[in-house]
Structures are given as C-alpha cells and as structure tokens.
Amino acid sequence: MIQLAAIPTTAPENLDKKEIREKTQHFVKRLGELQRVMYAQGKYSALVVLQGMDASGKDGAVENVFNDCAPMGLEVVGFKKPTEEEFAHDFLWRIHKHAPLRGKINIFVRSHYEDILIQRVHKWITEERVEKRMQSINAFEELLAYDNHTQVFKFYLHLSKEQQEIELQQRIDDPVKHWKHNEGDWRERELWPEYMRSYEYVLNHSSIPWTVVPVDQRWYRDYIIAKTMVERLEQLELKYPEMER
Amino acid sequence: MIQLAAIPTTAPENLDKKEIREKTQHFVKRLGELQRVMYAQGKYSALVVLQGMDASGKDGAVENVFNDCAPMGLEVVGFKKPTEEEFAHDFLWRIHKHAPLRGKINIFVRSHYEDILIQRVHKWITEERVEKRMQSINAFEELLAYDNHTQVFKFYLHLSKEQQEIELQQRIDDPVKHWKHNEGDWRERELWPEYMRSYEYVLNHSSIPWTVVPVDQRWYRDYIIAKTMVERLEQLELKYPEMER
Numbered sequence: 001m002i003q004l005a006a007i008p009t010t011a012p013e014n015l016d017k018k019e020i021r022e023k024t025q026h027f028v029k030r031l032g033e034l035q036r037v038m039y040a041q042g043k044y045s046a047l048v049v050l051q052g053m054d055a056s057g058k059d060g061a062v063e064n065v066f067n068d069c070a071p072m073g074l075e076v077v078g079f080k081k082p083t084e085e086e087f088a089h090d091f092l093w094r095i096h097k098h099a100p101l102r103g104k105i106n107i108f109v110r111s112h113y114e115d116i117l118i119q120r121v122h123k124w125i126t127e128e129r130v131e132k133r134m135q136s137i138n139a140f141e142e143l144l145a146y147d148n149h150t151q152v153f154k155f156y157l158h159l160s161k162e163q164q165e166i167e168l169q170q171r172i173d174d175p176v177k178h179w180k181h182n183e184g185d186w187r188e189r190e191l192w193p194e195y196m197r198s199y200e201y202v203l204n205h206s207s208i209p210w211t212v213v214p215v216d217q218r219w220y221r222d223y224i225i226a227k228t229m230v231e232r233l234e235q236l237e238l239k240y241p242e243m244e245r
Numbered sequence: 246m247i248q249l250a251a252i253p254t255t256a257p258e259n260l261d262k263k264e265i266r267e268k269t270q271h272f273v274k275r276l277g278e279l280q281r282v283m284y285a286q287g288k289y290s291a292l293v294v295l296q297g298m299d300a301s302g303k304d305g306a307v308e309n310v311f312n313d314c315a316p317m318g319l320e321v322v323g324f325k326k327p328t329e330e331e332f333a334h335d336f337l338w339r340i341h342k343h344a345p346l347r348g349k350i351n352i353f354v355r356s357h358y359e360d361i362l363i364q365r366v367h368k369w370i371t372e373e374r375v376e377k378r379m380q381s382i383n384a385f386e387e388l389l390a391y392d393n394h395t396q397v398f399k400f401y402l403h404l405s406k407e408q409q410e411i412e413l414q415q416r417i418d419d420p421v422k423h424w425k426h427n428e429g430d431w432r433e434r435e436l437w438p439e440y441m442r443s444y445e446y447v448l449n450h451s452s453i454p455w456t457v458v459p460v461d462q463r464w465y466r467d468y469i470i471a472k473t474m475v476e477r478l479e480q481l482e483l484k485y486p487e488m489e490r
Contacts, residue, residue, distance in 0.1 A: 093393075097338075099335065102334075143337060147337075
C-alpha cells in the first residue's frame with residue numbers, strides 16, 4: 001500500500017550530485033542506443049506515461065531523458081482538454097489511437113489517468129465510474145503489453161507542495177517561462193489533498209506498477225527515469241535484424 | 246451453454262412469409278425513425294457487430310435493415326485483412342478507432358471477433374492468447390457500454406453448410422455476383438467444424454450476449470435483426486432535444 005506522504009519528494013541525502021549527473025548521461029546515451037535497435041527490430045514498443053501535479057517537470061523529463069533517441073522512433077503526445085469529438089467517445093478512444101507502433105517509444109505527457117484524477121477531484125464523475133475506469137485502464141494496458149509487446153512505463157512525478165510554489169512563481173518571474181503561466185494552476189493547487197488521495201488510489205489500483213519519482217531536484221528526476229527505462233529495456237531481447245539473403 | 250448444432254438455421258415452420266415481410270418493413274421504418282432521434286439527441290450510440298461464415302448474408306442485412314436510416318448518422322465499416330500499420334498494433338487498435346460517436350450507429354461487417362475466429366482456426370495464435378483476447382474484447386465492449394452509452398448489438402448469422410454451398414455457387418453462376426466470388430471461401434469451407442467450435446466459444450464467453458440469427462432464408466434474417474434493434478432501442482430514453490431559449 002503506497003502512501004505518498006511517506007515517500008520523500010527529494011533525492012536521498014549525501015548523494016554526489018556530480019556523480020549522479022554523470023550516470024544520468026550514461027543512461028540517456030544508452031537509452032538512445034536501445035531505442036535505435038528497438039526501432040530497427042520492430043518487435044517491441046514502449047509506452048511512457050508521465051503524470052504529476054502542475055510544474056512537476058513532465059516536459060523537462062521528456063527533454064532531458066529522451067534527447068539521444070532518434071526522433072523517427074519517438075512520439076510525444078500531450079493530452080489536453082478533450083475536443084468535442086473526443087468527448088463524444090469513451091475516455092480511452094483518443095488514447096488508444098496513440099498507442100505505440102511496434103518499434104516505437106510513445107511518451108504520454110498526461111494521459112488516460114487524468115480521467116480519474118482531475119475528473120474525480122472536481123467530482124465530474126461518480127465514484128462508481130472511477131472504479132470502472134480504473135478496470136478499463138488496467139485491461140487496456142494489459143492488452144498493449146501482451147498483444148503488442150509493449151513495455152508500459154508509468155512515472156508519477158512526486159513533487160512537494162512547497163517546491164510547486166517555487167516553480168509556479170518562476171513562471172511569473174522568468175520571461176522565458178511566462179508562456180507556461182496559468183492562473184488555473186494556482187486554483188488547482190488548492191485541491192492538493194484531493195489530488196494526493198486520487199493519485200494514491202491510482203498508484204494502489206494499477207495492475208502495471210508505477211515508479212514514484214522524487215522530483216524536487218530535477219537532476220534526480222532525470223536519473224531515476226533514465227535508469228528505470230534502461231534497466232528494463234536491457235532485459236528485452238533487443239537486436240538488429242539480420243539481413244535476409 | 247449455446248450449442249450451434251442444436252439451433253436451427255431456418256425460420257420456424259408455418260410462418261406466414263408475407264406477414265413477416267410486412268412486420269419487417271414496419272421495423273425497418275421504425276428503426277429509421279429511432280436512429281434520427283438518436284442522432285439529434287447525441288446521447289446514445291449503437292454498435293452493431295455482424296459475424297458469420299462466408300455468404301451468410303452480412304452485406305445483405307446491412308442493405309435491407311438499415312436502408313431507412315439517415316446516412317449521416319450511420320457508418321458501415323468492413324474489416325478486411327489488417328494493414329501493415331494495423332498489424333504493428335494490438336488487435337483492438339484499428340477497431341477502437343471506429344467506435345461510434347455519440348448519436349451514431351456504427352455497423353461492423355466482420356469485426357474484432359475475427360481475431361479469435363479465423364486466427365484461431367488457422368492456429369495463427371495460441372489458445373492462451375485466444376483467452377486473453379476474449380477478456381480484452383469483453384473489457385472493450387463494456388467500456389463502450391458504460392462510458393459512452395453505446396448499445397452493443399451482436400448478431401451471429403447462423404447459416405447451414407448446405408445453404409452456404411448454394412450461395413457460393415450462385416456467385417459463380419450469376420454475373421452480378423461474380424465480384425463476390427473468391428476461391429479462398431471454398432477452402433475456408435473445409436474448416437467448417439473448427440469454425441463452429443470457435444463461434445461456440447465466442448458465443449459462450451462474451452459478457453455482452455449475442456443474438457443467433459437463422460439466415461438460410463434471408464427474409465427471416467432481416468426480420469430478426471430489425472426486430473431486435475427496434476425493441477432494444479425503444480427502451481432507451483430517446484427524444485429530440487428541446488430548443489434552448
């Protein structure tokens with residue numbers, strides 16, 4: 001049973017930051033190599049789900065961890081408010097479309113989990129529907145895993161409420177970050193305890209497990225995500241296909 | 246427990262064919278009315294799955310039963326051999342895309358069930374995968390039902406092996422039907438017992454039930470499908486939306 005309040009949002013103390021950064025660089029490079037083989041082989045695929053509160057560093061993680069991957073084999077999908085057409089379908093309809101093609105890594109910046117997070121926190125859906133959707137999500141992710149050799153990675157970017165304030169304030173203070181500023185984020189922040197409860201529900205009811213990533217220091221976030229990706233992908237039988245003669 | 250050998254492929258005896266045809270016309274007309282309200286209301290949708298052996302009359306059912314529906318609210322999707330892109334995804338990927346928009350009736354001529362019928366009969370997939378896919382199908386159809394108010398209709402067009410021969414031969418003899426002739430159909434016909442076993446598995450393991458439609462006489466097929474559709478749709482709260490003032 002995962003309790004978020006019991007998990008630190010910060011890197012372990014006494015870590016050598018320089019050393020961690022070097023290791024991260026190694027993992028990022030290795031991830032690029034593995035992804036190229038995966039793409040050439042066309043057998044496996046990977047789905048990377050990034051979830052976390054506003055300013056938890058989802059975009060930054062994409063930029064830092066996957067920047068050695070070949071763009072041809074990578075697809076980053078940011079899910080925003082559904083369109084009218086999307087709303088006129090079940091909640092997984094728009095998600096399933098973007099499931100990775102064999103060989104590719106698809107990254108979801110926010111995802112199907114929003115439909116049982118933000119929608120639950122604002123009470124737009126009933127608790128009964130939350131449970132049904134959780135079951136549908138489990139069935140959907142299992143389908144990808146067994147039927148398309150999809151490795152499903154799910155990262156919860158675990159941010160402290162204090163650090164969020166610093167990050168959101170920077171969006172106001174730093175002209176380069178102005179475009180990310182959104183008054184709505186400050187309102188959502190007031191619902192922090194409800195969000196934490198909803199995230200805990202998700203973390204504890206997913207059949208494919210999550211990795212909880214402490215993100216108050218961004219260098220540690222990158223390290224954990226890159227390391228997790230590489231260690232799991234190393235276990236697949238990735239190899240360049242042989243030439244047919 | 247459904248056993249296909251115990252279910253007739255013919256209409257009950259002593260039916261007044263003329264009377265049935267009149268009733269069918271009534272249901273077909275009523276279906277068109279209901280579909281128009283459904284489209285205007287934009288709340289419910291319907292998925293109609295048509296499955297059956299070659300020459301069981303799937304295309305004819307579409308033509309005869311839905312010809313009073315407004316084309317704008319109707320989408321007929323014929324699933325053939327998957328494309329390369331479709332093969333590089335899980336088997337429900339190409340299916341989910343065509344799930345009905347709220348307000349619409351989508352008809353699948355063949356469907357996701359082919360992936361546990363033809364693929365099983367030819368032993369292209371393991372029995373373990375058949376079971377997993379059956380679970381995925383159940384989860385998928387339930388998702389449509391609870392999350393998008395989709396009425397899921399599934400018709401198994403129950404044809405006798407003898408009648409199939411007559412129908413396939415007509416495709417050879419009648420120039421207007423030549424385009425439907427396919428040598429492969431005669432080869433598939435040799436696998437009749439394996440197909441029946443696979444259909445029985447599907448009929449007995451679906452959580453949303455099937456309607457088994459005797460189709461040796463096409464007028465009876467149309468009657469059962471039209472009647473089933475209308476009777477179920479009549480139970481929904483279909484109504485034209487009121488004008489907002």
